[in-house]
Amino acid sequence: MTPSQFREEGKKMVDWIADYYENIESHPVLSQVKPGEIYNNLPDAAPVKGESVDQMLGDVYKDIFPGLTHWQSPNFFAFFPANGSFPGILGDMLSSGLGVQGMIWATSPACTEVESKVMDWLVDMMQLPQVFKTTSEGGGVIQDSASSSVLTAVIAAREKATGYTSNEEGTHNKLVAYVSTQTHSSVEKAVKIAGIGLNNLRKIECDGNLGMNAKVLQQQIRDDKKKGYIPFFVCATMGSTSSNAMDPLRDIGEICHTENCWLHVDAAMAGTAMLCPEFRYLLDGVDLAHSYCFNPHKWMFTNLDCSCFYVSDKRHLINTFSILPEYLKNKATESGAVIDYRDWHIQLGRRFRALKLWFVIRHYGVEGLQHHIRGHVRLAQEFTQWVSQSDDFELVVQPPLNLVCFRHKAGDDFNMKLMEAANATGKAYFTHTKIKGQVALRVVIGQTNTEEKHVKAVWELIQDTAKALKGQHQ
């Protein structure tokens, strides 16, 4: 394909994407295909001769479209969102177009330095600790996911705790990590991957608001030390996946400080709210964190994949992950004057992901971002009021930001049926969790194009579906 053919085909693709967003509400949000349906409709063998872009785009509609769950629909309220935006797509296009591989500074200095700059901007935009800045002892790096971010933290913490000997000698089974019962499953996965072992992961019980009970944490650490274990890592959550619960960062941070544990703060979705000063009370204690992570690809209008991972001391990463084979040696690295981000994460090769973040921040501006985040929180609080005023439904916990957990009073089975029936209409998509042993429905308001009318519509859908189901039962 020549550049001039790409001009033509690329513009068709832009129109295709614009059309998609103009019509996105006409498709069922949750895909309704059966297992295997998409796979079986595609040809069994790759074409021998090349095919046209028109043919391919036609097949996208025919063969792929029915199998899409539309994450960019304003009627998507499930999980945590992945709220892309047009400026994010533009930045991603530029990254694909330039096609640079920024494994080390020398292989594209801009890929490293724009990332450093944008990560530093975010520190100020959110009043995160200044030590997280590139120009300080710490720094920030874009990872693909919060899972990779927390794994990076666990590994670095493991090495710090063992004087960088596990890298050499392998781990031993005395290291112990701590989460709450509400912490994201990615920490369990990281503890497995890192060779710590799930038997050495303690799930600390929570208070009524589903935040970690710091006193129980303190006691557990003391008990473990008495038994000869080495507590090394605590994950505190700002906004749990299940219910957006907040762990008491300062209390946990002080325990970590005293007990010499690495504190990782997982703020995967809620972290974006730190753009707004009125939510920054949640950051209290984050100055005690060794690492901190939030995902602009969840709530900050930046297309997958973009997870911002900060550390307060970059040496822990470099000491842990650095490897320098001959073919990557170069003067800039040897000078020590540059960052080689490959030493800050698992992967070697890396895309120029900072461009999409740069585009998003510049397009919206700080005030624009604040405006949209506040809008989502306001809509979630309205939804909360409707639930509170309803006779049939009840709130499960008080939502601090944009995630509402509630349920119909008719019990677990009814709530699951209600959710499945509502999602099967294709009009909206929301998911469930279990809180204190009971099913709760989750509505997350964070999709880029979600407006009040969409939130009203999903609430009506939930009420109407409940009434229809009740009618069937009676």
Add this chain to the structure above:
Amino acid sequence: MTPSQFREEGKKMVDWIADYYENIESHPVLSQVKPGEIYNNLPDAAPVKGESVDQMLGDVYKDIFPGLTHWQSPNFFAFFPANGSFPGILGDMLSSGLGVQGMIWATSPACTEVESKVMDWLVDMMQLPQVFKTTSEGGGVIQDSASSSVLTAVIAAREKATGYTSNEEGTHNKLVAYVSTQTHSSVEKAVKIAGIGLNNLRKIECDGNLGMNAKVLQQQIRDDKKKGYIPFFVCATMGSTSSNAMDPLRDIGEICHTENCWLHVDAAMAGTAMLCPEFRYLLDGVDLAHSYCFNPHKWMFTNLDCSCFYVSDKRHLINTFSILPEYLKNKATESGAVIDYRDWHIQLGRRFRALKLWFVIRHYGVEGLQHHIRGHVRLAQEFTQWVSQSDDFELVVQPPLNLVCFRHKAGDDFNMKLMEAANATGKAYFTHTKIKGQVALRVVIGQTNTEEKHVKAVWELIQDTAKALKGQHQ
């Protein structure tokens, strides 16, 4: 930004990218900025108010462009390539536009099933073992990088070797992994991350052709077993990063089979050559592999990031990586009829990466892909002849495919100076390695738009630079 504004801005971006490729040869291939130059030129704070796309694109030229090393230039011969293509960009645009997150089948069935289908196509396109197909005991998954692929393999192998107890109990320091002195550094990194410890990594010596000496491997495994170690993992390389050296897969595979070790085959760049039947003799023994990886983002015209990772028994992945919190439970997963790729790798969230692979394969067709790969290999063999016929230069090893290692006869220092001087002209970019203790220059021919004239030009540049340096020295 509305869809109609995106139509306008997106088309500008398409034109920007097309312009970039039309003029790419007018820029120095290797960026010539100093450390900090790009960072310091960017504003210290994010804008408060939003800015226009025109402004942003203008700043890309002004602030970012000087810091780019142009991986998509036909004069890029460094490292392994990252050879994108316009169809790849189109597929990536579509992925950004759809913005789906395919962590589990239910969150976008097409994201999973197109991936399964394309990965199965490639098994047939390259005559890989049928057991790697989704419809068999094995299967394939797209990872972001070969580093992540090999880490996944190491972890799964660790669990297999310990009866899935390390996940629970942590690792112990009796497990031993094996690589050659030429194996990619990502295996060292993975062994560190997995808690195996570098002391438990054996670097087996190589034969004259820089392939692993299987007899030494066999002896080392026996010695380790005698000492009470548990050999669990061997990485065999098809096309080493340093010199494209080939390990004897079948010999190593048979040892792994007898000794009950996991065999991972790293074919990161060279794997793409398996599209052509005449190179498939290199696959001999791959039927003994537990896992196999090649990166279409290196040599198969598929934009970063796209690493194809196959296993012969998917249960090892699922047993190792599966975690199912309440909020991800769903009927499709419970039915067992679908693949949830989050259980096949480290990350939870995942982009729809299969689209770019689907676009590339369909655009080129199998014959088109073969044509381009054969062209690159032919050009590398021509370059090899020129070196052989030169009085001043010598081949370091016989290149099997598209990577030529050679050197000027004037010694290590001279070769390093020659490389730096040639790269500083901006006319081309190539890198170095060390082979048998001596510096070798590496020219890799794999960039999408590299033609004979570019290869001739880099050879002339190298000869002219050598002459000029000799002149200075005399």
